[in-house]
Amino acid sequence: MRVLGIETSCDETGVALYDSDRGLLAHALHSQVDLHAEYGGVVPEIASRDHVRKLLPLASHCLAQAGLQRSDIDGVAYTAGPGLIGALLVGASAGRALAVALDKPAIAVHHMEGHLLAPMLEPEPPAFPFVALLVSGGHSMLVEVKGIGRYRLLGETLDDAAGEAFDKTAKLLNLGYPGGPALARLAEKGDPNRFSFPRPMTDRPGLDFSFSGLKTHTRNLVLAEDDDPATQADIAAGFQRAVVDTMAIKCRRAMVATRARQLVIAGGVGANLELRATLKREGEKHGWAVSYPRLAFCTDNGAMIAFAGCQRLLAGEHTGPVIEARARWPLEQLDAPGEAA
Known part of the structure; x- marks a missing residue:
């Protein structure tokens, strides 16, 4: 299964393609550090607007890097929380729209689960x-x-x-x-x-x-x-x-x-x-x-979201048509793949 992962929870736009058989095919990350530096911290509205500008070009870049077309995607995973609500909604809206356009399943991913599973992307995972x-x-x-x-x-x-x-x-x-x-x-x-x-x-x-x-x-x-x-x-x-x-x-x-x-x-x-x-x-x-995880996957990135989403999609999970984003989302609320009520 090939999964497109989207991460827009804060001030970095991350996109990646993960294949359940071949591993990570491509990933790209855009940092907004320069945009927020003059304010001394992340400005949520600026973060959201920059995600809008960068997300789809990054997705196209990843597809080109992997030598794939949009039709080759089997599922879409996006960060649904926790994070900045406006930033999350950019990724969730784009992810859901792309899944509907391609008639493919989509899965909402917990940001912390992505980080917990990022080491699984390494050649010798724990x-x-x-x-x-x-x-x-x-x-x-x-x-x-x-x-x-x-x-x-x-x-x-x-x-x-x-x-x-x-x-x-x-x-x-x-x-x-x-x-x-x-x-x-x-x-x-x-x-x-x-x-x-x-x-x-x-x-x-x-x-x-x-x-x-x-x-x-x-x-x-x-x-x-x-x-x-x-x-x-x-x-x-x-x-x-x-x-x-x-x-x-x-x-x-x-x-x-x-x-x-x-x-x-x-x-x-x-x-x-x-x-x-x-x-x-x-x-x-x-x-x-x-x-x-390698240094590139310590910070927010699309690869961890693609991997986590792929595991849940393979277990038959998918997220319904309603676009949801959660600023707060306790990790304890997650179920094991395939065990969701």
Whole structure:
């Protein structure tokens, strides 16, 4: 089955073609970073309008890259939530319209399920069951993944997500937008041990996260210290180390609690090199396998949506003619493929 995947949940337009027999055939991604940079964050209306402009040209590009025609598509998968409602509606409307025009089934895909399954696109995918650390600008959660659609939420953030904390801290340091990658680059030049940072919620049991207090601690430090380049680099390095250590501690607890032997890192923050290195060391120390999607598939992309949608279409699922998008959509509401009521 050949599935066209569409991702428009936020500020990146992603399109891909996935074949259940041959794997990923083509994928393309358009980032809106330059459009939103002057505002210091994502402007939903601008995001939606740019998705309208870019989506169909990207789809045509993917088809040409794969050497296929629209008639060769067997199904369409699109992100239906969670995300920015206007942006989601662009992809959902285009996906539904294309499916109707081609007389092919369509499937609404959960954005987080796409991220959880992105590592399955790799040549050596992780085996079920595994624990997934899903960290992005809007989400930080630990999930036990027993199979496609079989998810158990172990812990999540009680306030800011890790990516959000990175972006807000980068703004405190005047690093511009997008802040997370800029802070990570600055941290490479700093001493993470110069200043003391808390590891939030690691002094008590549980798998939930909280990063708002760490952000406040960093703000107070920025106000109290000189703003010379070396000090800023040291603050960035200390902040990043605190976030990474916190996630590593929570991952270790989750692996013990579930007795899993495979840890998967997904989501945009999964591209952070210090996080990857730290969890790799944890895996080697404790005997877990640790895997990630390639860097291109950590951020939002159409390939993960095409793959997730393909699994559900193969199980006989499809979405009805009503165009739906959900700004909020709890992951626990998903069923395993073929088990939907």
